Amino acid sequence: MIADPAARRDVPDATVARLPEYLRALTDLAGRGVASVSSEELATVAGVRSAKLRKDLSHLGSYGVRGVGYEVEVLAHEISRQLGLAQNWPVAIVGLGYLGHALATYSGFANRGYHVVALLDRDPEIVGQEIAGMIVGSVDDLEQVVTGHGVAIGVIATPAASAQEVCDRFVAVGVRSVLNFAPCVLSVPQGVHVRKVDLATELQILAFHEQRKTESVRESRPLLEVSP
Amino acid sequence: MIADPAARRDVPDATVARLPEYLRALTDLAGRGVASVSSEELATVAGVRSAKLRKDLSHLGSYGVRGVGYEVEVLAHEISRQLGLAQNWPVAIVGLGYLGHALATYSGFANRGYHVVALLDRDPEIVGQEIAGMIVGSVDDLEQVVTGHGVAIGVIATPAASAQEVCDRFVAVGVRSVLNFAPCVLSVPQGVHVRKVDLATELQILAFHEQRKTESVRESRPLLEVSP
DNA sequence: AGATGTTTGTGAACGCACGCACAAAGTCGC
DNA sequence: GCGACTTTGTGCGTGCGTTCACAAACATCT
Structure with missing residues (x-):
């Protein structure tokens, strides 16, 4: 029941960064009347792999039921609480x-x-x-x-x-x-x-990858220099 | 030494994500008339550790001078080019x-x-x-x-x-x-x-840490639980 | 020129995060 | 009640990212 104190102590930063996305996904599902989800389904909606999702949630405690999945309302409420959104x-x-x-x-x-x-x-x-x-x-x-x-x-x-x-x-x-x-x-x-x-910054990161894509097409062509 | 073709192939994602910040810091310095910086100084302005900065830059090639530092203009231009901002x-x-x-x-x-x-x-x-x-x-x-x-x-x-x-x-x-x-x-x-x-999402991540801070204050009193 | 000092670039160790694969734990059908 | 099925929770191996520490490389001073 009270596994919180042990579990809550160290939630990895990477996990914390994904919790809001899980919460958003759960809110979406709740809005559509879905009462229960498997880690596979929720992971798809949240844009991650199911294994990662389960490991993330395990850091919060054990809120799923094996063979069934997660209750949307319960899980949403729990994440909400952990993020401190009730305050x-x-x-x-x-x-x-x-x-x-x-x-x-x-x-x-x-x-x-x-x-x-x-x-x-x-x-x-x-x-x-x-x-x-x-x-x-x-x-x-x-x-x-x-x-x-x-x-x-x-x-x-x-x-x-x-x-x-x-x-x-x-x-x-x-x-x-x-x-x-x-x-x-x-x-x-x-x-x-x-x-x-x-x-x-976000645009520049995208530009980097975009350039890599176009470069791999043109392959090893010298870039033009800019003279001041 | 043209180390580009080899170096450019695999720039770690984490490094790419920091390049825009380095570029911004360099632009700031250039605007203030600074011509040369050490990795220590640039790291401070960019908000990272110098070792990380040097390793990041090493993935782009070798644009510094040992015993001296980096030429602001040259480095800025190089990062700019790698990010594809000339395009x-x-x-x-x-x-x-x-x-x-x-x-x-x-x-x-x-x-x-x-x-x-x-x-x-x-x-x-x-x-x-x-x-x-x-x-x-x-x-x-x-x-x-x-x-x-x-x-x-x-x-x-x-x-x-x-x-x-x-x-x-x-x-x-x-x-x-x-x-x-x-x-x-x-x-x-x-x-x-x-x-x-x-x-x-960003606010929620902040809220998580904020809650942890206030919790650690409140929980500092009941350190010892009553055990059966 | 040689000695000294400074700063880069990088090999190596460490730690974190991710994915895999499976045991544990539950449901469902009969 | 028992076996088959489903899904969670997690131990483990792997790979990536960060930090440390130092040799290499350059400048400067004598």
């Missing part, structure tokens, strides 16, 4: 350009265990606007807002030049988890967790 | 909600080896609008646009419900690299490369 984390978003705008209105946030409690920007043109049912506040009030709402996770969607300063202010008032969309490396003290998402 | 890949973006809007106006795309050649949407309200200096076209013309511009990379920023259909149409007209922002798994034939970015 409705208060999130603050700084920087409301198009990207911040997208994040604020992203239904995935509100519906998946998060609660955007504050939108902040530096531009007086943007401050005061209503976005996703909220009034954009001034970044000057960052400390007050974070403390007041007990913000645990800070989202940075500012230009790279402002990112470090915003991050420092987040950290100074106790935020220990930061999601950074600015194309720069943030330096933070030990114990603060930063995840970075760079849209251009 | 100005034509990119098409489908789905111009706030996220698609953000992608279209993202300066990182235009300035880093990409050329957004088409914006497409299904909503008649959005078709015809001007975004980032381009007129949004109808998704009905997807095949024509892709073929006409020789689009190699397709970006999907639609709702999940439409993503697979758009993907299929991309693939049908020869696109082999897809960047998917929709929260769903795309199924594609062998040889087509898909990268997925899900904004909610």
